[in-house]
Amino acid sequence: MTLRQVFPAISLTTRALCVGRGEQVLAPALALNVRPGTGLLLRGPNGAGKSTLLLTLAGLLPPLEGAVSYEGHDPETGPVQHYCGHRNGVRPRLGVIETLDFWAALNGRTGLAPAAALARVGLESTALLDAGYLSAGQQRRLALARLLVSRRPIWLLDEPSAALDNQGQAVLASLLSEHLEDGGLAIIATHDEIAVPGLATLMLGARQ
Numbered sequence: 087m088t089l090r091q092v093f094p095a096i097s098l099t100t101r102a103l104c105v106g107r108g109e110q111v112l113a114p115a116l117a118l119n120v121r122p123g124t125g126l127l128l129r130g131p132n133g134a135g136k137s138t139l140l141l142t143l144a145g146l147l148p149p150l151e152g153a154v155s156y157e158g159h160d161p162e163t164g165p166v167q168h169y170c171g172h173r174n175g176v177r178p179r180l181g182v183i184e185t186l187d188f189w190a191a192l193n194g195r196t197g198l199a200p201a202a203a204l205a206r207v208g209l210e211s212t213a214l215l216d217a218g219y220l221s222a223g224q225q226r227r228l229a230l231a232r233l234l235v236s237r238r239p240i241w242l243l244d245e246p247s248a249a250l251d252n253q254g255q256a257v258l259a260s261l262l263s264e265h266l267e268d269g270g271l272a273i274i275a276t277h278d279e280i281a282v283p284g285l286a287t288l289m290l291g292a293r294q
């Protein structure tokens with residue numbers, strides 16, 4: 087993989103990070119260092135804490151202990167990350183193209199134009215439909231297109247391949263490869279194979 091470093095060189099690091107729910111510790115003392123151009127897969131059985139760790143890295147859940155930092159990030163430049171959770175964030179009565187336009191207006195028009203992002207995920211023929219009419223896999227593709235209309239160096243993705251067919255999984259792998267080649271980084275919770283070479287793996291354990 088050739089690194090172009092289009093993004094600022096930002097690393098995600100954690101110090102003695104302990105994540106959990108309430109008093110339930112799911113992952114203790116995590117010392118992560120995810121560098122520009124690299125990706126980390128979070129693996130482990132249902133309930134192991136993969137989503138909880140992603141939410142904590144995204145700043146949407148407080149850590150039980152320790153801290154997350156984005157070294158090299160200038161807060162003045164705006165948010166550093168995209169968090170893409172289990173839910174697709176699709177409003178059923180909003181059009182497909184309007185959905186992307188909404189996200190671009192909210193997160194910044196720093197990436198592809200909505201029509202180009204739709205084409206990139208193979209949804210160009212659905213542009214004028216209400217998003218609620220899309221199939222499960224198409225809605226997932228639309229959620230992935232959201233990553234493209236606003237450029238952010240860190241992608242935190244929870245089960246991004248859920249409901250995707252083989253071609254959709256290939257699109258996801260290609261989006262991830264390009265993002266890493268641009269010097270971005272990605273942390274991905276998944277039970278599936280992600281066809282991107284060189285990804286590291288963090289295995290989280292089952293809850294007691």
Ligand SMILES: Nc1ncnc2c1ncn2[C@@H]1O[C@H](COP(=O)(O)OP(=O)(O)OP(=O)(O)O)[C@@H](O)[C@H]1O
Nearest residue numbers: 107108112130131132133134135136137138139293
């Ligand atoms: N809001 C909550 N309050 C209390 N416990 C919760 C809450 N949300 C999740 N949990 C618990 O935290 C544990 C970890 O859940 P999490 O969703 O992080 O697992 P996961 O590894 O992502 O699982 P999966 O592979 O099924 O997606 C589970 O036991 C779950 O029941």
